[in-house]
Amino acid sequence: MNHPVTTDFDRRDRDWYMDKLVQLVVFVSGISAIVFVIGIFVFVTKEGMGFIFNTMDPVEFFTSQYWEPSDEDAPEYGILALIAGTASVTGLALLVSIPFSLGAAIFIGEFATGKSREFLKILVELLAAIPSVVWGFIGLTIMNPIIIDVFDVPVGLSVLNAGIILGLMTAPIMTSIAEDALKAVPDRYREAAEAMGATRWQVIFKVVLPAAKNGLLGAVLLGVGRGFGETMAVLLATGHSVNIPHSIFDPVRALTATIAAELGETAVGSDHYQALFTIGIFLFAITFIINLTADLVVRGVRNG
């Protein structure tokens, strides 16, 4: 007897098609992040391209300290002073935030216990949520008079002000990422070290910190990226004058703040408008490299 091959077990019913449809939808959403990142690059480049190919003198752009785009006769497009502004503010901010946030992460992750640890973590999370425009406002209205009083300087909007504000802003973010990195170190490392008679601080310095090294470096890098790209806070707290700073009391102007302050007054497609987009491309490229490096560094620890 020969049975013909039957297909009564065809599973392609309504549920099967639904399943495939959902798979397609979530896949498309999954790759949307890639599409958006490429989209950002394409559209920002598209708007800035005319300037790069026609008007821009690359050497002048990166080495001139004169940013005078609204000069009718001879507009100058040099971003050196803006780079110096961003770098000085971010540098000072990191000087404030790296030691404090690593210290806080070690305290929360390794020393604090139970309720107090929970409380500190929540506090850090809430601090990280304060919007940047509020930080800028704090720099403008609260830090400014304090700096004038304490240091006896004529203006309180300066590298110092913006650096402190940005430091306070990035510290909670760095703290929670660094704390995650410490938490990622397996407990058996600590237990093994303690079983050998190591004290708490020996465990932290000789075992936990070396093991979490890459994660901590990743936290610092993400902090750098965050400080570098911050806009509203530095717009309000730096004093916003194009200037290569000679002391921390000098006002400066940041790359991001320049775009925020000037984009509204430019005509779409003008040289000035395109120059601002070119700064945007530069910012995008730098943060892309920082994020890529942070990712590679953090990955390194997982594979190694």
Add this chain to the structure above:
Amino acid sequence: MFAETALNVRDKKVQGLFRLIFGMMTVLLIIPVLVIMGMLIYKGGSVISIDFLFTAPTDGMTAGGIFPALFGTVWLVAVALLISVPIGIAAAIYLSEYASDSWFTRIINLAIINLAGVPSIVHALFGVGAFVVFFGFGTSILAASLTLAIMTLPVVIVSTRESLQAVPQAFREACWAMGATRWQTIRRVVLPNSVTGILTGVILEVSRTTGETAPIMFTGAVFFTPLLPQSVFDQTMAMSLHLFVVATQVPGVPEELPFGVALVLIGMVLAMNSVSIALRMYLRGRKKW
């Protein structure tokens, strides 16, 4: 008991010292911010009243309330959420339930990190180049909300993925063993078990979106408009931009007014974060596995 040796005593002292140093660092990190918050409340508290919240600015924005800005922020956030929450949750479902651990998944993750790391002002440039100019939405709520949605998408994706992955694999396997498809498993087992977690992420996104200023400055929010928005193609005022404007752009503003605006803005953001945290703690306390 063992007698304490000199070494033990020294170790204890060193440990106590480090505990003190790191504890001080934590406190020094938190205290200035608490002091600043106290000053905000002290200076801005007197401004806030029901009238302040529900009337429009008057006298060239030097008096009156903030209602159009509050109303505009609600619009911007609502439209941004309508766009980013479905995409974000779907993307998280893909990453948690479908994607294998491959180079392709790694590129998606890298893109998410980058999307979160790109400066907000670059998102603003993108919004102008893409939505305002190229797609021709003009400066409108739609353009601003699209920009905000793309910027805050990583918040939803990352938090949703985490809560999906917290559902034990055994739940899925049990469901598959009953003959359910992947989607049936996700809808009947995975999502119901992670919905509170997803909600905490969404609330966090609302909070982020509320506070953002740079991305909406050139895409849809304006300094002042007497009209409340009627549709997504209108311009609007927004809380975050309003704070910037009254703090820097308007002459003759009484000193306390911007403090009041800042206080309302920060109150909204922190309230939402607190709800999100409370929800998470409730969830953890209730967890059965």
